[in-house]
Amino acid sequence: MKKSLMLYLFILAILMNVFTYSFYSGEVKFGQERYDKTTKKLRDSISLMKNKLAEADYFSLEHNENAQNYFDNSASGGKVILYEKLIPVVTEKLLDFNSNPKGNPYTGQDQIGPNKFIINKVKILNHRWIIADYSNGELWGEVLLKYFVDNDDNITFEINQTWLYQK
Known part of the structure; x- marks a missing residue:
């Protein structure tokens, strides 16, 4: 067992x-x-x-070689502008206009009510165009801007078209 x-x-x-x-x-x-x-x-x-x-990112200065080459003026005797350094400078310069008491003039909108229009977000599309989002806290819109960089590194903006969304 x-x-x-x-x-x-x-x-x-x-x-x-x-x-x-x-x-x-x-x-x-x-x-x-x-x-x-x-x-x-x-x-x-x-x-x-x-x-x-x-x-x-297809439409952005960071990924557009033709737009980047626009700032390389060394062949024509001009100076070279590095797009990596230009992007934050242009963005900062455009956002500096937000401190204006009447609002940012590059929104293309006059002040409506007590709140001023300021630019919130900026995207540099190429060597000439910027698209930006703006608001006054109640109304929102977008603006298409032209920008120019002269030989003295002065940056100027020009409103091409602006759109304010309805409430």
Whole structure:
């Protein structure tokens, strides 16, 4: 009886080891497959976001080589303007007009009520055009501006078109 009990325990131990081995090997395989699927989804999402960002930045001075070359006047004897340094300078200069008591004159809007119109966000599209978002806290609009940089590094702006959204 003792021998048969030992035989049953031995068989039971072997079965437990086989089932345990198959369970854990399946769990590792399942975990690896889940990791691979998640990684693939994340890579696809990152790739999709990179493509969307590249599409959104198509109209920007940072990614327009022809517009960047406009500021390289060294061939004609002029001076070189680095677009990386120009972008923050132009943006800051345009936003400095927000301190005007009547509001930013480059919104193309006169003050309506007690609040003045100020520019909130600026995007430099190329060597000539800027698009900006403005508001007075109640009304919102957008403006398309021309900008010019002369040889003395003076920056001037000109309103091309403005749009004020209705409430």
